[in-house]
Amino acid sequence: VGDQGQDFDRASAVVGRGDGTSYDADLHPAWTNAGHPNGGYLLATMARAAATSVLHDGHDHPHPLAASATYLRPPSVGPATVVVEVLRTGRTASQARVTLLEGDRTCVEALITLGRLSDDKPVFDDLAPVALPPEEDCLRFGAPPADPGVSAGPGAADPVTELRLDPAVLGFTTGVPGGTAEQRGWLRFTEDTPLGPLHLLYALDALPPATYDLGSVGWVPTVELTAYLRGLPAPGPLRVRQRARLVQGGRVDEACEVWDSTGRLVGQAVQLALVRLDARP
Amino acid sequence: VGDQGQDFDRASAVVGRGDGTSYDADLHPAWTNAGHPNGGYLLATMARAAATSVLHDGHDHPHPLAASATYLRPPSVGPATVVVEVLRTGRTASQARVTLLEGDRTCVEALITLGRLSDDKPVFDDLAPVALPPEEDCLRFGAPPADPGVSAGPGAADPVTELRLDPAVLGFTTGVPGGTAEQRGWLRFTEDTPLGPLHLLYALDALPPATYDLGSVGWVPTVELTAYLRGLPAPGPLRVRQRARLVQGGRVDEACEVWDSTGRLVGQAVQLALVRLDARP
Numbered sequence: 001v002g003d004q005g006q007d008f009d010r011a012s013a014v015v016g017r018g019d020g021t022s023y024d025a026d027l028h029p030a031w032t033n034a035g036h037p038n039g040g041y042l043l044a045t046m047a048r049a050a051a052t053s054v055l056h057d058g059h060d061h062p063h064p065l066a067a068s069a070t071y072l073r074p075p076s077v078g079p080a081t082v083v084v085e086v087l088r089t090g091r092t093a094s095q096a097r098v099t100l101l102e103g104d105r106t107c108v109e110a111l112i113t114l115g116r117l118s119d120d121k122p123v124f125d126d127l128a129p130v131a132l133p134p135e136e137d138c139l140r141f142g143a144p145p146a147d148p149g150v151s152a153g154p155g156a157a158d159p160v161t162e163l164r165l166d167p168a169v170l171g172f173t174t175g176v177p178g179g180t181a182e183q184r185g186w187l188r189f190t191e192d193t194p195l196g197p198l199h200l201l202y203a204l205d206a207l208p209p210a211t212y213d214l215g216s217v218g219w220v221p222t223v224e225l226t227a228y229l230r231g232l233p234a235p236g237p238l239r240v241r242q243r244a245r246l247v248q249g250g251r252v253d254e255a256c257e258v259w260d261s262t263g264r265l266v267g268q269a270v271q272l273a274l275v276r277l278d279a280r281p
Numbered sequence: 282v283g284d285q286g287q288d289f290d291r292a293s294a295v296v297g298r299g300d301g302t303s304y305d306a307d308l309h310p311a312w313t314n315a316g317h318p319n320g321g322y323l324l325a326t327m328a329r330a331a332a333t334s335v336l337h338d339g340h341d342h343p344h345p346l347a348a349s350a351t352y353l354r355p356p357s358v359g360p361a362t363v364v365v366e367v368l369r370t371g372r373t374a375s376q377a378r379v380t381l382l383e384g385d386r387t388c389v390e391a392l393i394t395l396g397r398l399s400d401d402k403p404v405f406d407d408l409a410p411v412a413l414p415p416e417e418d419c420l421r422f423g424a425p426p427a428d429p430g431v432s433a434g435p436g437a438a439d440p441v442t443e444l445r446l447d448p449a450v451l452g453f454t455t456g457v458p459g460g461t462a463e464q465r466g467w468l469r470f471t472e473d474t475p476l477g478p479l480h481l482l483y484a485l486d487a488l489p490p491a492t493y494d495l496g497s498v499g500w501v502p503t504v505e506l507t508a509y510l511r512g513l514p515a516p517g518p519l520r521v522r523q524r525a526r527l528v529q530g531g532r533v534d535e536a537c538e539v540w541d542s543t544g545r546l547v548g549q550a551v552q553l554a555l556v557r558l559d560a561r562p
Contacts (some may be wrong), residue, residue, distance in 0.1 A: 017561055060459060065532070066553045068349035070365070070376050070392040072369045086354045087390060093504070095351050097378070109368060109370060111351040113504055113553075123558050124495055126462055127526045160408060175460035181407055208394055214405055223374070224347035226507040228534055228553050230527055245347035245408040246511055246546050249401035253549055254534075265527050270551050272347045272367055272394075272509050277404050 001089040003053025006030035006160055007191045008199055010047040014082055015253050017123050021109035023082040025100070027075060030160045035263040036074040039222050039271075040205035042100060042108050043067050045264035046082055048195075050112045053084040058274040061094045061114035062199045067112040068226040075102045077255065092116075106130040117197055117232050129259040130241040135186045141208065151224075162188040163206060172212040181214050181244040183207040187258075188237045203238050203258045210244040216277040220252070225271040247277050286434045286443055287311035288472045288478055290382045293326040295363055301337040304330040304363040304382070308428075309358060312483065317355040319484035320503050320552075323381060323389050324348050325479040327363055331377040331393045334365040342395035344478045349390040349507040356383045365416040373397075395480045398478055398513050401441045410540040411522040416467045419445035421487065441468040444487060453493040462495050462525040464488040470541075476514050478547075484519050485550035491525040491535050497558040501533070516543025528558050 004010065011028035031041040047064040054061050075222035080102050087095045093115040100108040134136065141163045171178045187203050189195060204227050209220035242256040252275045258267035285291065291311035310321040328345040335342050363384050368376045374396040381389040413419065422444045445464035452459045468484050470476060485508050490501035523537040533556045539548035 066351070068351070068392060068505060068507055069396060070347070070349070070368070072376055087351070087387060095353055095390075109376075111390060111392060112346060112348060113351060119528055122527055122529045124462055124492075124525070124528040124533075126524075131481070181405055211405075224349060224392070224507070224509075225552060226349055226505070228505075228528060228551075230532070230534070243407075244405070245549070246403055247405040247513060248403045249399055251511070253511070254406075259533060268526070268551075270509075270549075 002007055002234050005108065007193050008189065008202065009193055012041060012198060014052065016052060020053055021084050023052070024079040025080045025082050026144040027080050028084045029077045032077060034219065037055060037077060038202055039069065039071060039225055040201040040203065042072050043069055043110060043227065045106065045109050046098040046100055046200040047112055047198060047201065049084050050098050051114055053086050053087060053093045053096060054114055056088050057086055057096050059089045061116060063115060063117045064201070064229055065093060065115045066228050067110055067201065068224070071107050071222050071226050073105060073107045075221055077101065086195070104249040117229060119232060125265065127257065127265050129239050129263045130184050131241055132166055132186060133186060135164055135237060137168055138185050141165045141172055159190060161206065162190055169213050172215065177213045177215040177225055179214060182241065183210050183213065183248070184241040186237045187240050195235055197229050197232060200229055200233060200258055200267040201227055203240055204256050204267050207240055207242040207256065209249060210242045211252055211275050211277055214247065214277055216275050218276050220255045220273045223271060223272045223274060227269040229267050231264055231266040233260040233266045234262045236263050247275060250274055288474050289470065289483065290474055293322060293329055293479060295333065295334060297329045300536060301334055302365050304333070306361045307364050308336060308361055309356045309473060310358045313358060315500065318358060319486055320350065320352060320506055321481055321482040321484065323481040324350050324391060324508065327379040327381055327389065327391050328393055328479060328482065330363040330365050330381060330393055331379050334377060335370060335375045335395055338370050340370045341374050342397060344396060344398045345376060345393050345482070345510055346396045347394040347509050348391055348482065349505070350389050351505050352503050354388045356381065356388040359472055383473055398510060400513060406517060406546065408538065408546050410520050410544045411465050413447055413465060413467060413520055416445055419466055420448055420451055422446045422466070442487065443471055448496050451498065456562055458494045458496040460495060462491050463520040463522065464491050464494065466517045468521050477518055478513060480511050481510055481514060481539055481548040485537050485548050486487050486519055488521055488523040488537065490554070491523045492528060492533055492556050492558055495558055496526065497556050499557050501554045501556050504553045506550060508548065508550040510548050512545055512547040514541040514547045515543045528556060531555055
């Protein structure tokens with residue numbers, strides 16, 4: 001069963017300092033990409049602090065409905081501080097500015113709208129779940145690192161997620177990218193704790209960069225990420241798709257959608273990221 | 282020629298108070314919807330203040346590359362204060378938190394990444410311009426109000442823009458919405474001053490709500506809007522498309538794209554908004 005401290009809910013927990021605005025977090029190595037905490041995991045940690053402050057102000061708005069983050073510097077794993085400024089509270093929604101710091105260095109700042117997701121039926125739904133081969137025909141992505149002690153991210157010896165990508169988008173792993181600027185696959189959280197809305201923030205930033213299928217090299221650091229949570233996810237594997245539309249001037253947009261195991265759209269995100277990709281000859 | 286003060290660049294101008302962080306703005310009635318300043322116009326005003334503060338810190342980053350705003354309260358036309366906190370400056374990009382206040386009430390808060398847009402050619406472009414009938418076959422939207430002195434927004438006696446919508450999405454104006462959750466059309470700025478990147482922020486929030494084509498009623502207030510500017514627009518009319526994907530629990534996502542007159546994608550935005558729409562029987 002492994003280290004319970006790495007469960008998403010615990011790993012994204014915050015401990016208030018009693019002033020309603022400052023929180024201690026402990027960023028866990030299980031939820032990293034290339035050694036840095038996943039951007040959606042950071043946002044989940046920040047959303048927890050925001051919901052706590054809003055509750056402190058008398059409003060039970062546990063779920064982030066919209067969260068926009070600007071990534072200034074990648075934090076490391078370990079202790080971090082989260083500072084919340086509640087901008088407005090309301091009957092059905094509240095807004096907060098949330099800052100994540102490492103020491104006195106601001107790493108991420110976010111604007112988060114909080115409220116309550118429900119099981120409302122869609123009045124209009126125009127986005128069918130992404131077509132994927134059966135989960136067992138998709139390929140596990142993220143090999144165990146040589147030394148699990150060094151990087152215990154997804155794919156490590158005691159993995160926290162199981163990400164299986166459609167083989168059609170995996171050409172980049174053998175040097176033959178398909179040219180579609182898309183990544184898609186199934187994502188499972190392997191922990192025993194129930195799948196909640198905050199997990200969706202992780203899912204919305206969990207795929208490899210869509211530009212890998214165009215042959216981009218190296219890290220694709222996120223400049224800005226905006227996530228909308230739309231529903232409470234049913235248990236089971238998530239379908240995730242990330243697509244890029246325009247690569248230009250060293251920047252790329254990516255749009256991500258997440259559907260739950262019943263086929264409902266439960267999360268959407270866009271991000272602007274930096275990318276190294278040469279025009280084809 | 283009319284009131285030069287309503288030109289977009291002048292209407293979105295800010296005057297610094299000399300401290301590098303506080304600015305005076307004067308929100309102009311020409312750039313309103315239903316009496317309230319357009320959300321993209323507010324963002325343009327805030328971006329000007331942010332670029333000024335970043336320049337004050339020694340970095341010439343005139344263009345918003347990414348801008349995320351949370352709308353707390355709609356400001357009125359007239360005097361407003363913009364406060365900028367520069368979060369980080371860098372060689373190619375800087376980030377700022379920007380707050381727009383009316384008196385001591387915060388109306389909008391935004392996170393803005395600034396840099397410099399260029400005429401780089403796309404390395405990858407997967408988003409063809411939206412198909413539209415010729416501009417002259419599209420229908421002018423926004424009739425002059427009965428009393429131009431009351432609401433001098435787009436469509437007023439001395440209009441600042443000319444928005445022509447595809448007749449196929451105009452069923453809502455005669456009570457027969459088409460059910461596509463889309464709005465699309467041509468947008469021209471009628472002023473003589475050159476079309477610049479900040480105009481794109483307005484364009485990204487200029488269409489009627491996409492849900493009008495689903496029969497939604499009343500105002501569709503934006504909760505959160507994130508815009509990415511991708512290129513310097515060529516002179517001439519813009520093509521604009523706004524689409525909704527999921528209406529559920531009183532909330533809707535809308536995605537907007539803007540192409541310039543040469544067919545280049547120059548702006549993208551998403552927003553989460555509140556909507557009143559009943560399920561169809």
